[in-house]
Amino acid sequence: MTRILAILLCSLLSFAFAESKVLHVSTIPSKVDIYVDEISPDHSKNPAYVSPAFINIPADDSLASEILISLFNPGFTDTTLRVKLSAKDTSYIIISQQPVLDDEFLQKQQSELSKRKRANFGKGLMQFSVIPFAVGLVSGAITYYEIGQAKDYKKTLKKTSIDTDRYQDTRENFTDSRHKAKIAKGVTYAGFLSGAALLSIGFILSF
Secondary structure: OHHHHHHHHHHHHHHHOOOOEEEEEEEEOOOOEEEEOOOOOOOOOOOOEEOOEEEEEOHHHOOOOEEEEEEEOOOEOOEEEEEEOOOOOEEEEEEEOOEOOOHHHHHHHHHHHHHHHHHHHHHHHHHHOHHHHHHHHHHHHHHHHHHHHHHHHHHHHHHOOOOOHHHHHHHHHHHHHHHHHHHHHHHHHHHHHHHHHHHHHHHHHOO
Protein backbone atom coordinates (compact mmCIF):
# COMPACT_ATOMS: atom_id res chain seq x y z
CA MET A 1 0.00 0.00 0.00
CA THR A 2 2.85 2.36 0.90
CA ARG A 3 4.55 1.58 -2.40
CA ILE A 4 1.40 2.39 -4.36
CA LEU A 5 1.03 5.71 -2.56
CA ALA A 6 4.67 6.53 -3.31
CA ILE A 7 4.15 5.79 -7.01
CA LEU A 8 1.02 7.96 -7.11
CA LEU A 9 2.85 10.76 -5.32
CA CYS A 10 5.73 10.63 -7.80
CA SER A 11 3.29 10.65 -10.70
CA LEU A 12 1.48 13.68 -9.31
CA LEU A 13 4.77 15.52 -8.73
CA SER A 14 6.02 14.79 -12.23
CA PHE A 15 2.70 16.02 -13.65
CA ALA A 16 2.77 19.15 -11.51
CA PHE A 17 6.28 20.08 -12.61
CA ALA A 18 5.85 19.09 -16.27
CA GLU A 19 6.99 21.84 -18.61
CA SER A 20 4.50 23.16 -21.12
CA LYS A 21 5.24 22.69 -24.81
CA VAL A 22 5.22 25.37 -27.49
CA LEU A 23 4.38 25.14 -31.18
CA HIS A 24 5.80 27.86 -33.39
CA VAL A 25 3.60 28.37 -36.46
CA SER A 26 4.80 30.35 -39.47
CA THR A 27 2.69 30.84 -42.60
CA ILE A 28 3.18 32.04 -46.16
CA PRO A 29 1.75 34.66 -46.36
CA SER A 30 1.89 35.84 -42.76
CA LYS A 31 -0.85 37.31 -40.55
CA VAL A 32 -3.13 34.28 -40.87
CA ASP A 33 -5.81 33.59 -38.26
CA ILE A 34 -5.13 30.46 -36.22
CA TYR A 35 -7.82 28.52 -34.35
CA VAL A 36 -6.83 25.73 -31.97
CA ASP A 37 -8.64 22.43 -31.35
CA GLU A 38 -11.55 23.34 -33.64
CA ILE A 39 -12.38 21.15 -36.64
CA SER A 40 -14.86 23.64 -38.09
CA PRO A 41 -14.09 26.97 -36.39
CA ASP A 42 -16.46 29.91 -36.58
CA HIS A 43 -14.42 32.44 -38.55
CA SER A 44 -16.78 35.23 -37.55
CA LYS A 45 -15.20 34.99 -34.08
CA ASN A 46 -11.73 36.24 -33.23
CA PRO A 47 -8.92 33.68 -33.61
CA ALA A 48 -6.79 32.42 -30.76
CA TYR A 49 -3.59 33.47 -32.56
CA VAL A 50 -2.34 35.28 -35.68
CA SER A 51 0.75 33.97 -37.48
CA PRO A 52 3.59 33.97 -36.86
CA ALA A 53 2.64 32.72 -33.44
CA PHE A 54 3.83 30.66 -30.51
CA ILE A 55 1.00 28.38 -29.43
CA ASN A 56 1.30 27.34 -25.81
CA ILE A 57 0.27 23.80 -24.97
CA PRO A 58 -0.87 23.80 -21.32
CA ALA A 59 1.12 21.79 -18.80
CA ASP A 60 -1.78 19.38 -18.34
CA ASP A 61 -1.45 18.54 -22.06
CA SER A 62 2.34 18.34 -21.96
CA LEU A 63 2.26 14.63 -22.87
CA ALA A 64 0.13 15.29 -25.97
CA SER A 65 1.76 14.14 -29.19
CA GLU A 66 -0.27 16.32 -31.57
CA ILE A 67 -2.43 19.43 -31.77
CA LEU A 68 -5.23 20.45 -34.12
CA ILE A 69 -4.93 23.87 -35.76
CA SER A 70 -7.12 25.60 -38.35
CA LEU A 71 -6.00 28.50 -40.54
CA PHE A 72 -8.20 31.23 -42.01
CA ASN A 73 -7.00 33.84 -44.46
CA PRO A 74 -9.45 35.47 -46.92
CA GLY A 75 -8.33 34.74 -50.45
CA PHE A 76 -6.70 31.44 -49.50
CA THR A 77 -7.90 27.91 -48.82
CA ASP A 78 -9.06 27.19 -45.28
CA THR A 79 -6.62 24.71 -43.76
CA THR A 80 -7.13 22.32 -40.87
CA LEU A 81 -4.41 19.90 -39.87
CA ARG A 82 -3.06 17.87 -36.98
CA VAL A 83 0.51 18.78 -36.15
CA LYS A 84 2.81 16.20 -34.61
CA LEU A 85 4.60 17.69 -31.64
CA SER A 86 8.24 17.15 -30.98
CA ALA A 87 9.32 15.37 -27.81
CA LYS A 88 11.23 18.56 -27.03
CA ASP A 89 9.70 21.67 -25.55
CA THR A 90 9.34 23.57 -28.85
CA SER A 91 8.03 22.39 -32.21
CA TYR A 92 8.14 24.30 -35.50
CA ILE A 93 5.96 24.26 -38.59
CA ILE A 94 5.82 26.40 -41.74
CA ILE A 95 2.60 26.31 -43.79
CA SER A 96 2.27 27.69 -47.31
CA GLN A 97 -1.33 28.53 -48.19
CA GLN A 98 -3.00 27.91 -51.53
CA PRO A 99 -4.87 30.83 -53.18
CA VAL A 100 -8.59 30.39 -53.91
CA LEU A 101 -10.23 31.33 -57.22
CA ASP A 102 -13.78 30.23 -56.40
CA ASP A 103 -15.89 33.43 -56.23
CA GLU A 104 -18.61 31.81 -54.12
CA PHE A 105 -16.07 30.61 -51.56
CA LEU A 106 -14.39 34.02 -51.50
CA GLN A 107 -17.74 35.72 -50.88
CA LYS A 108 -18.38 33.36 -47.98
CA GLN A 109 -15.01 34.23 -46.47
CA GLN A 110 -15.67 37.96 -46.81
CA SER A 111 -19.09 37.49 -45.24
CA GLU A 112 -17.54 35.78 -42.21
CA LEU A 113 -14.91 38.50 -41.95
CA SER A 114 -17.55 41.26 -42.19
CA LYS A 115 -19.57 39.61 -39.44
CA ARG A 116 -16.48 39.50 -37.24
CA LYS A 117 -15.71 43.18 -37.85
CA ARG A 118 -19.31 44.08 -37.07
CA ALA A 119 -19.20 42.05 -33.84
CA ASN A 120 -15.90 43.63 -32.78
CA PHE A 121 -17.29 47.09 -33.53
CA GLY A 122 -20.34 46.26 -31.41
CA LYS A 123 -18.15 45.13 -28.51
CA GLY A 124 -16.20 48.35 -28.85
CA LEU A 125 -19.41 50.38 -28.58
CA MET A 126 -20.42 48.42 -25.50
CA GLN A 127 -17.08 49.18 -23.86
CA PHE A 128 -17.26 52.83 -24.90
CA SER A 129 -20.72 53.14 -23.33
CA VAL A 130 -18.99 53.08 -19.93
CA ILE A 131 -17.82 56.67 -20.52
CA PRO A 132 -21.25 58.35 -20.91
CA PHE A 133 -22.59 56.21 -18.06
CA ALA A 134 -19.72 57.43 -15.85
CA VAL A 135 -20.38 61.03 -16.91
CA GLY A 136 -24.05 60.51 -16.05
CA LEU A 137 -23.19 59.18 -12.59
CA VAL A 138 -20.85 62.09 -11.83
CA SER A 139 -23.40 64.62 -13.12
CA GLY A 140 -26.08 62.93 -11.04
CA ALA A 141 -23.95 63.35 -7.93
CA ILE A 142 -23.36 67.02 -8.80
CA THR A 143 -27.10 67.51 -9.37
CA TYR A 144 -27.90 66.00 -5.97
CA TYR A 145 -25.27 68.21 -4.30
CA GLU A 146 -26.41 71.44 -5.97
CA ILE A 147 -30.07 70.74 -5.19
CA GLY A 148 -29.11 70.28 -1.55
CA GLN A 149 -27.19 73.55 -1.62
CA ALA A 150 -30.15 75.37 -3.18
CA LYS A 151 -32.46 74.03 -0.47
CA ASP A 152 -30.09 75.25 2.24
CA TYR A 153 -29.85 78.69 0.65
CA LYS A 154 -33.65 78.83 0.39
CA LYS A 155 -34.00 78.10 4.10
CA THR A 156 -31.47 80.82 4.86
CA LEU A 157 -33.37 83.33 2.72
CA LYS A 158 -36.53 82.74 4.73
CA LYS A 159 -34.64 83.62 7.89
CA THR A 160 -32.78 86.63 6.52
CA SER A 161 -34.00 90.21 6.19
CA ILE A 162 -34.50 91.32 2.59
CA ASP A 163 -32.63 94.59 3.16
CA THR A 164 -29.29 93.06 4.15
CA ASP A 165 -26.21 92.28 2.03
CA ARG A 166 -26.32 88.71 3.30
CA TYR A 167 -29.75 88.29 1.74
CA GLN A 168 -28.48 89.38 -1.67
CA ASP A 169 -25.41 87.09 -1.46
CA THR A 170 -27.55 84.15 -0.41
CA ARG A 171 -30.05 84.85 -3.18
CA GLU A 172 -27.25 84.88 -5.77
CA ASN A 173 -25.87 81.63 -4.37
CA PHE A 174 -29.37 80.12 -4.48
CA THR A 175 -29.83 81.14 -8.13
CA ASP A 176 -26.35 79.87 -9.02
CA SER A 177 -26.95 76.47 -7.38
CA ARG A 178 -30.30 76.06 -9.12
CA HIS A 179 -28.68 76.89 -12.45
CA LYS A 180 -25.84 74.40 -11.88
CA ALA A 181 -28.31 71.71 -10.78
CA LYS A 182 -30.37 72.26 -13.94
CA ILE A 183 -27.30 71.92 -16.19
CA ALA A 184 -26.01 68.86 -14.31
CA LYS A 185 -29.44 67.26 -14.51
CA GLY A 186 -29.46 67.69 -18.29
CA VAL A 187 -25.96 66.20 -18.55
CA THR A 188 -27.11 63.29 -16.37
CA TYR A 189 -30.02 62.47 -18.67
CA ALA A 190 -27.84 62.88 -21.77
CA GLY A 191 -25.14 60.64 -20.30
CA PHE A 192 -27.49 57.81 -19.38
CA LEU A 193 -29.42 58.03 -22.65
CA SER A 194 -26.20 58.04 -24.70
CA GLY A 195 -24.77 55.15 -22.70
CA ALA A 196 -27.97 53.12 -23.06
CA ALA A 197 -28.07 53.79 -26.81
CA LEU A 198 -24.44 52.75 -27.33
CA LEU A 199 -24.90 49.67 -25.16
CA SER A 200 -28.03 48.61 -27.04
CA ILE A 201 -26.52 49.16 -30.49
CA GLY A 202 -23.31 47.43 -29.48
CA PHE A 203 -25.23 44.47 -28.08
CA ILE A 204 -27.21 44.08 -31.30
CA LEU A 205 -24.11 44.33 -33.53
CA SER A 206 -22.09 41.89 -31.43
CA PHE A 207 -24.44 39.01 -32.31
